[in-house]
Amino acid sequence: xxxxxxxxxxxxxxxxxxxxxxxxxxxxxxxxxxxxxxxxxxxxxxxxxxxxxxxxxxxxxxxxxxxxxxxxxxxxxxxxxxxxxxxxxxxxxxxxxxxxxxxxxxxxxxxxxxxxxxxxxxxxxxxxxxxxxxxxxxxxxxxxxxxxxxxxxxxxxxxxxxxxxxxxxxxxxxxxxxxxxxxxxxxxxxxxxxxxxxxxxxxxxxxxxxxxxxxxxxxxxxxxxx
Numbered sequence: 001x002x003x004x005x006x007x008x009x010x011x012x013x014x015x016x017x018x019x020x021x022x023x024x025x026x027x028x029x030x031x032x033x034x035x036x037x038x039x040x041x042x043x044x045x046x047x048x049x050x051x052x053x054x055x056x057x058x059x060x061x062x063x064x065x066x067x068x069x070x071x072x073x074x075x076x077x078x079x080x081x082x083x084x085x086x087x088x089x090x091x092x093x094x095x096x097x098x099x100x101x102x103x104x105x106x107x108x109x110x111x112x113x114x115x116x117x118x119x120x121x122x123x124x125x126x127x128x129x130x131x132x133x134x135x136x137x138x139x140x141x142x143x144x145x146x147x148x149x150x151x152x153x154x155x156x157x158x159x160x161x162x163x164x165x166x167x168x169x170x171x172x173x174x175x176x177x178x179x180x181x182x183x184x185x186x187x188x189x190x191x192x193x194x195x196x197x198x199x200x201x202x203x204x205x206x207x208x209x210x211x212x213x214x215x216x217x218x219x220x221x222x223x224x225x226x
Contacts, residue, residue, distance in 0.1 A: 052194065062171065070167065088103060088104065089115075106146050115138075119136065185216065186220065
C-alpha cells in the first residue's frame with residue numbers, strides 16, 4: 001500500500017482531465033497553424049518556464065521526503081499499532097437467563113457498544129442485584145481497557161501527526177508556484193499551451209480557470225500573438 005501519496009491525491013480530486021485535454025488540443029491546433037503561417041519557432045516565456053521548473057524542483061523535494069521520511073514513519077506507526085493486542089473480557093450469564101456468558105472484545109464494535117451502554121447507565125437507574133452489579137463492574141472494566149488501547153493506538157500515530165507540519169511546509173512552495181503559473185499572463189499561444197499542460201499534469205483545477213483562459217485568449221487575440 002502506497003501511503004505517501006494519499007494526501008496529495010486528495011488535494012487533486014476534481015480534475016477535469018477531459019476539459020484540459022480539449023483546451024490543450026484547441027490551443028495546440030492554433031499553434032500549429034500559426035507556426036505554418038509564420039515559419040517561426042515558438043518558445044515559452046522565460047518567467048513562465050522558470051515557474052514551471054521551480055515547481056518541478058519543489059515537487060521532487062517533496063517526493064524525496066515522502067520516500068525517506070514519511071513512508072518509514074507510517075510503516076513504524078502501523079507496525080506499533082498492529083502489535084497492540086486486543087482485549088477480551090467474559091462476563092457471566094445472569095441467573096435465570098437462558099443466554100450464555102457474554103464475551104466482549106475490542107475487536108468487535110458491537111461488543112464495545114454493548115459494554116459502553118451498560119457502563120453508561122446512571123447508577124441510580126441500575127439494577128441493584130448482585131449479579132447485575134457484577135456485570136456493570138465488568139462493563140466498566142472492559143470500557144476502561146478499550147480506552148487505554150485506543151490511547152495507545154493514538155500514541156503510535158503521534159510521529160506522523162508531527163510530520164504533517166513538515167509536509168505542509170514542503171507543500172507551500174509547490175502551491176505558490178501553481179498559483180503563479182495559473183495567474184501568469186500568457187504572452188503567446190505557447191505560454192497558454194504550457195499553462196494548460198502544467199495544470200493537466202499536476203491535476204489542478206483552480207477556481208476561475210475558465211476566466212483565466214478567456215483573459216489569456218482575449219489578450220492574445222488583441223495583440224495578434226502567435
